[in-house]
Amino acid sequence: MSDAGLPRTTLLLELENLTIRFGEMPPVVDGVSLRIAPGECLAIVGESGSGKSLTARSLLGLLPAEATATTGAFRIAGTEVGGLSEAGWRRIRGAGIGLVSQDALLALDPLRRVGREVAEAIEVHGLPGERAGTRAAVRQRAAIRRKVEGLLAAVAMPEPAERARQYPHQLSGGLRQRALIASALAAGPGLIVADEPTTALDVTVQARILDLLHELKDAGLAIILISHDLAVVGQLADRITVMHEGRFVEEGPASTVLKDPQHPYTRSLLAAVLTNDLGVSKRVAPAPKPPLTPVKRVLPVLAFQGVGQDYRGESGARRKAVDDVSFEVFSGECLGIVGESGSGKTTLARLMMGFDRPTRGRILLDGSPWSELSERRRRPRRGAIQLVSQDPLSSFDPRYSVRRIVAEALALDRSRDPRRGSQLRDAVSSLLEQVDLTPDLADRRPHELSGGQRQRVAIARALAANPRILVCDEPVSALDVQIQARILDLIADSRRRLGLTVVLVSHDLAVVNRLSDRVLVMKDGRVVESGATAEVFAAPTHPFTRELVAAVPRVTR
Numbered sequence: 001m002s003d004a005g006l007p008r009t010t011l012l013l014e015l016e017n018l019t020i021r022f023g024e025m026p027p028v029v030d031g032v033s034l035r036i037a038p039g040e041c042l043a044i045v046g047e048s049g050s051g052k053s054l055t056a057r058s059l060l061g062l063l064p065a066e067a068t069a070t071t072g073a074f075r076i077a078g079t080e081v082g083g084l085s086e087a088g089w090r091r092i093r094g095a096g097i098g099l100v101s102q103d104a105l106l107a108l109d110p111l112r113r114v115g116r117e118v119a120e121a122i123e124v125h126g127l128p129g130e131r132a133g134t135r136a137a138v139r140q141r142a143a144i145r146r147k148v149e150g151l152l153a154a155v156a157m158p159e160p161a162e163r164a165r166q167y168p169h170q171l172s173g174g175l176r177q178r179a180l181i182a183s184a185l186a187a188g189p190g191l192i193v194a195d196e197p198t199t200a201l202d203v204t205v206q207a208r209i210l211d212l213l214h215e216l217k218d219a220g221l222a223i224i225l226i227s228h229d230l231a232v233v234g235q236l237a238d239r240i241t242v243m244h245e246g247r248f249v250e251e252g253p254a255s256t257v258l259k260d261p262q263h264p265y266t267r268s269l270l271a272a273v274l275t276n277d278l279g280v281s282k283r284v285a286p287a288p289k290p291p292l293t294p295v296k297r298v299l300p301v302l303a304f305q306g307v308g309q310d311y312r313g314e315s316g317a318r319r320k321a322v323d324d325v326s327f328e329v330f331s332g333e334c335l336g337i338v339g340e341s342g343s344g345k346t347t348l349a350r351l352m353m354g355f356d357r358p359t360r361g362r363i364l365l366d367g368s369p370w371s372e373l374s375e376r377r378r379r380p381r382r383g384a385i386q387l388v389s390q391d392p393l394s395s396f397d398p399r400y401s402v403r404r405i406v407a408e409a410l411a412l413d414r415s416r417d418p419r420r421g422s423q424l425r426d427a428v429s430s431l432l433e434q435v436d437l438t439p440d441l442a443d444r445r446p447h448e449l450s451g452g453q454r455q456r457v458a459i460a461r462a463l464a465a466n467p468r469i470l471v472c473d474e475p476v477s478a479l480d481v482q483i484q485a486r487i488l489d490l491i492a493d494s495r496r497r498l499g500l501t502v503v504l505v506s507h508d509l510a511v512v513n514r515l516s517d518r519v520l521v522m523k524d525g526r527v528v529e530s531g532a533t534a535e536v537f538a539a540p541t542h543p544f545t546r547e548l549v550a551a552v553p554r555v556t557r
Contacts, residue, residue, distance in 0.1 A: 010037050012191045012222045013059070013097075016072030020054050020063065020246075029054055030246040033072075034224070038190065041213075041223040043237035043254065045230060045269065047480040048450050051246040052226045053102065056193045059224070060099050061089035077190060094121035098184035102196040102226075104176035106394070108168040114179045115164030118148045121187040151182040156208040158342060174201045174341025174507065181209065185216070195226040199477050202340040202507030203551040210235055210553075228480030230269060231553035234258050242266045272481040300328035300367070301469060301501050302352065302385075307361035307371075309347050309525075321347045322358070323525040329469070334495065334502040336516030336533060338509055338548065344525040345505045346390075349473045352503065353387050354378050366468075386462035388491075390474035392454045396446040402457050403428050403442040409464035431460040435490055452483035459490060463498070470494070473505045488514055509552050513537055521545045 013036045020029035029051040036042045044052050058069050059076075061084060074082035076096050081088070093099070098121075101107045108117055122144050145164075152160035155178040168176055177197065184192050194213070198206045213236055217223055227233050233240060233254065240257040242250040242265065250263040261267045309322040322344045329335050339345050350356045351363060354370060363371035365385065370378070386409075389395050396405055406428045429439040435456040446454055455475060462470055472491060476484040492515055495502050506512050512519055512533065519536050521529040521544065529542040540546045 011035055011075070012038055012077055013224070014073055014075045015059070016074070018055065018058060018069065018071050018074075020051070020058060020067055020069045022067055028246050029058075029069075032243075032246075032248050034059075034241075036191065036222045036224060038220045038222050039217055040239070041217055041225055041237045043225040043227060043233040043240045044243055045227060045233055045240060046243035047228065047269070047482050048452055050243045052243050053195055055243070056099075056195045056224065056226050059193055060093055060097055061086070062099070090124075094187040094189065095125040096189055096191070098187070098189040098192040100177075100181050100184045100192060100194040100197045102199065104168070104180050107180055108176060110168055112167070113164065114152075114166055114168065114171065115145070115148050117168075117179060118151055118164070118183045118186050119144050121183060122147055125187040147186070148182075151186055152179070154185075154212060155179075155181045156205055156212075157182070172341045172346060174205055177201055178205070178209070181212075190220070191222040191224070193224045193226070196228070197225070198227075198229070198232055202338075202343075203509060203548055203553070204340050206232070206553070207551045228484075229553070230258065230481070235553055242269070269481065272485055299331040301331050301365070302329040302503070303327075303364040303367075304348075304351075305362050305364070307351065307358045307363060309344075309351060309356065310359045320525050322351070324361075325525075325527055326361075327520060327527065327530065329501060329503060331468075331501055332495075332499060333518065334504055334516045336512035336519040337503065337505045337522060338507065338512050338519060339522035340507065340548075343522040345507075345522055346473060347525075348522075349387070349471050349503070349505050352469075352471050353385060354382070383465035384467055385469040385471065386465050386467040388455070388458050388462050388470060388472045388475045390477060392458035393446055395458065396454070398446055401443050401445055402432070402449070405446075405457060406431055406442075406461050406464050409461045427464075431464055432457075434463065434494070435460045436486070451479055452487065455479065455487055456490070459487075459494070463494060467500070469501045469503065471503045471505070474507070475504075476511060477506070477508065484511075491515065509537065509548060521548070 013034060015034040018029055018032050019027050021027040032055060034042065044055065046052050054063065054067070057063055061081075063069055071082050074080065076092060081092065084092070108114070148164055149160045152163060157163050157175060157178050163171065163175065163179075168179070171179065177199075178201075181197060184194075198209055201209060210232065213223060217236070223236070225233060225237055237254040240252065240254045241248050242257065242263060244265045250257060250261065250266045257266065258270070261270055304325050304327050307322060307325045308320060310318045311321050312318050325344075325348065337345050337348060347356070351358055351371065354373075358371050362369065365381065370381075403425070407424055410424070410427055428442055432439055432442060437453065437456050437460070441449070441453065446457070449457065470491070475491065476487050479487060488511065491502065494500060502515070504512055504516055516533045518531065519533045520527050521536065521542065523544045529536060529540065529545045536545065537549055540549055
């Protein structure tokens, strides 16, 4: 849908000449303009640091305190909002415009149950069509509870009543993201800003969320979609705006921009997507995987033997997060683990790391008991297996510099002599260079780094312990396609150079296809299919695997 010729009264958002700067620095967003009508989806795409998220947050008056924004006209549903006070913005947020932010773990209050998080906007703005306080308090609470559970069900949240009683840390990344989407829709806004709304979702849930957003769009909801995933953008957006270094460099109907990009930067974004498909691109071949030798295949370094892991829900009922799982990981290979949110992937990663002890079965590391050890006996062996997590920012101490974060991990490598002073500084610099970071970043703190830089620091910290096994849990899910490709190349290069064994946990089948030799497919805590990655993805035998492969979004050109 084009905005050409639309009367001003039909526009839900009109923003002219937005400029954002920090202090006396050059603008980070430079003179961008947006217009969007009811029932339209406008996508803003670009790499990390291009200004997408700052533009999105400015639409809700949520810029950092140190940022200064200037605009021409700035109207939401015909009301001028430029220069609004914080009290004025609170009346508009939720009811007039909603936000689905990128980082669900940070956006959700860790001390508040998910149901309360979703209910907040309803309580502030009232149930649709009903003035707050017109019903008895008990009936009002019951109505809000039913509304919350309905919203959670609408965003494909399993067991919505149970999940509403849980805290964010009890949910997987995908479930937390669904809770955020429900929260954004709670007060019935006419416009939502969705900042990477599907990055943490597996392909089947992603497809259901996109279907939901399509239905809402057809019903008149306007959507501004911020995303690095051009395949997702192509399925939902009517128009695309490409952002590069704070400016809009290309705009047009989605089909035109994806099929016939004019700007060199847009063409580079599309080229990066083509390397990430499940099939072999005709233009760019996927990165080669190091071959496994027969000798390596007979040396399992990690083994699961009938492992099960149960959790007790808020209602007291026990749930099997992992159920009778057995497999081996061979020295030097990359094993991919895929499945939808809640399938048990991250639970497996936690069990591998020894963060949790299995309810049943046992885990062996290098042929020796691992899962049944006490933490005191496990600690000397922890350096052998290291984790690169989905959310590196939450795993770093925000007070620490990059140098201290990496230096602490060096102590886990017992093959090295203790390092101090210039030796320690040189060792940290060497590790940063191994992950393509310049040593001058060592004095920065995590919040001063981009998402791609933080993930490189996480890899450097993992490599500092000189591990034999690297467990990567969704290592690139929040990164744009160009940085994602570079991080995957870095993991592949580290594997070849250091002889690492890699376990790659991901909901992104294209990422697993690019790196892994073998793949396990999980559903409801069980392994339903396994085998060579190329064979499983080319000719899946289990119905669920076929569903996963069919749901992978692709950019059609």
